[in-house]
Amino acid sequence: MSSEHGLYVELLPDGKIKRDLVGSSGEASLEDTVVSGEVILFSELNFEPYAVVVDLIRSQARAILMHDSHGGLANMTLFQFMLDTVEDLVSTLEQENPLHGTLLRTQLEDEVPPDDGTAMYSFRASKRILTILVEVMQFQFVVNEVLRDMQAGEPLISDKYDTLWEVPVRSILRWDGDRLTTQYHFRSAVDYYHFLLLRFVSCHPAVAWCHCCGRYFIPKTKKKTLYCDRILKDGKTCKEWGPILKHKQKVSQISVVEEFDRAKRRMYKRYERAEFLNKEPSEKDLSYEEYYQWLDRAVRARDDYLSGRLSTEEALKIIRTP
Numbered sequence: 001m002s003s004e005h006g007l008y009v010e011l012l013p014d015g016k017i018k019r020d021l022v023g024s025s026g027e028a029s030l031e032d033t034v035v036s037g038e039v040i041l042f043s044e045l046n047f048e049p050y051a052v053v054v055d056l057i058r059s060q061a062r063a064i065l066m067h068d069s070h071g072g073l074a075n076m077t078l079f080q081f082m083l084d085t086v087e088d089l090v091s092t093l094e095q096e097n098p099l100h101g102t103l104l105r106t107q108l109e110d111e112v113p114p115d116d117g118t119a120m121y122s123f124r125a126s127k128r129i130l131t132i133l134v135e136v137m138q139f140q141f142v143v144n145e146v147l148r149d150m151q152a153g154e155p156l157i158s159d160k161y162d163t164l165w166e167v168p169v170r171s172i173l174r175w176d177g178d179r180l181t182t183q184y185h186f187r188s189a190v191d192y193y194h195f196l197l198l199r200f201v202s203c204h205p206a207v208a209w210c211h212c213c214g215r216y217f218i219p220k221t222k223k224k225t226l227y228c229d230r231i232l233k234d235g236k237t238c239k240e241w242g243p244i245l246k247h248k249q250k251v252s253q254i255s256v257v258e259e260f261d262r263a264k265r266r267m268y269k270r271y272e273r274a275e276f277l278n279k280e281p282s283e284k285d286l287s288y289e290e291y292y293q294w295l296d297r298a299v300r301a302r303d304d305y306l307s308g309r310l311s312t313e314e315a316l317k318i319i320r321t322p
Contacts, residue, residue, distance in 0.1 A: 005106050006187040007099065008172070009195075017196075023102035024094060036218050039200045042193050043143045043216065046299070047136075048292035053089045054133045055289045057082055061126040079122040086129060099189070100136070106187035107132055137288060139190045141268055143197055147216045150207040167194040212238035212245055213306060214257035233307045245306065256315045260302045263319050267294055270322075286322065294322055 003022070010018040017038070019030040060082040064075060090108070093101030112128050115121050142164065149156060157165075170185045186192040205218050210228040217228040227242035271291035286294070298319045305315035 004185070005102060006185050007103060007192055009184045009186065009192070010181055011199075019099075021098055021102055023098060023105070025098070028098065030099065035196050035199045035203075036205055039143060039193070039196050040147070040216050040218075042140060042196075043147055045140065046292055046296055047140070048289065048296050050089070050093070051137065051288035051292045053085065054130075054137075055287045057085050057089070057133060058130055058288075060085065061130045064122055064126045076122065079126065082126065082129075086133075089133075103187065103189040103192065104132070104136075107189070110187055134288065136189045136193075139193060143193065146197065146201065147207055148209075150201070150205070151209045151216065156201065164194075165198070167191060167198060169195055210238050210242075212242040212257070214261055214302060241306070256302060256305045256312060256319070259316060260298055260319050263298060264295070267291055267322065290322070 005022050005024070008020040008022070012018055012032070016032045016034055018032055021028050021030055060078060064079055064082065086108070090101060090105045093104060095101070108129065111132060112125055113121075115125075145160070146156065146164075148154075169191070172183045172185055174181050174183055184195065186195070206222065208217055208219050208225050208228070209215075210217055210230070211226045213228065213230060213232060215228065215230065217230075219225040220229075227238040229237050229239060232238050232241045267286060268291070271286040271288065301310060301315045301318035304310040305312065310318075
């Protein structure tokens with residue numbers, strides 16, 4: 001194993017991917033997974049705790065950049081406080097989510113320029129740091145859009161995805177004693193998930209949307225499948241509960257699962273405006289924290305409805321409330 005920090009990925013003959021992580025705590029082998037499973041898992045991640053800190057850092061960066069826009073000198077005390085907040089975030093992630101924490105640290109090391117001693121350094125560094133912190137959340141929405149379009153049979157070659165179909169990847173040939181292997185080395189979470197997404201799309205999987213729980217999945221056969229195999233309630237899967245819930249939704253004339261999906265897209269449109277540092281937020285905008293707090297409440301409301309703990313009206317009220 002190379003001593004250079006980052007994530008090392010090997011595509012195995014059986015379709016699984018082998019992953020080794022090298023970080024400040026040493027080397028560790030992560031659980032083997034498959035490309036489709038890792039892509040779908042990433043699409044469902046809730047970044048709420050991470051987003052809370054990113055919003056704090058964003059407010060600090062905005063204050064620093066305000067000095068620049070008015071021609072003043074940067075507040076170096078505030079800039080150092082921002083750097084300390086970033087370091088605390090990275091260190092916490094390395095403990096709680098080693099993959100994301102390690103890749104965030106390596107990306108910051110690679111892409112934040114060294115201090116050149118000029119008065120403008122704090123402004124440039126603040127912008128770059130914030131861009132790095134938010135892009136993994138923004139890329140998650142890209143992944144969800146790709147899954148949605150694949151499920152709907154929409155073409156992926158369009159202006160919407162004009163920058164998606166290429167990602168630089170560093171590959172390493174390694175001799176392990178009896179065979180030659182190719183490993184891909186990543187120092188950015190977005191590059192890792194971008195790589196997986198391209199591998200995923202290239203296999204032309206039949207992406208399906210579960211009409212019961214509203215999550216994406218890959219059917220085991222080519223036959224049209226409405227429900228996934230996830231356990232939903234009482235040890236039974238969506239396939240077993242789906243027809244029952246479909247009748248329930250038909251009677252109520254509204255699908256809570258479909259309303260959750262529509263609301264998620266509406267909320268994201270309000271949340272994505274937060275990336276503009278020089279734009280004053282409006283009442284319609286959602287911060288990163290607010291978006292993921294809403295998403296957490298809405299997901300729990302959807303799941304509680306499906307498990308019978310909430311009525312249709314109670315679930316819809318939570319889902320429709322920012």
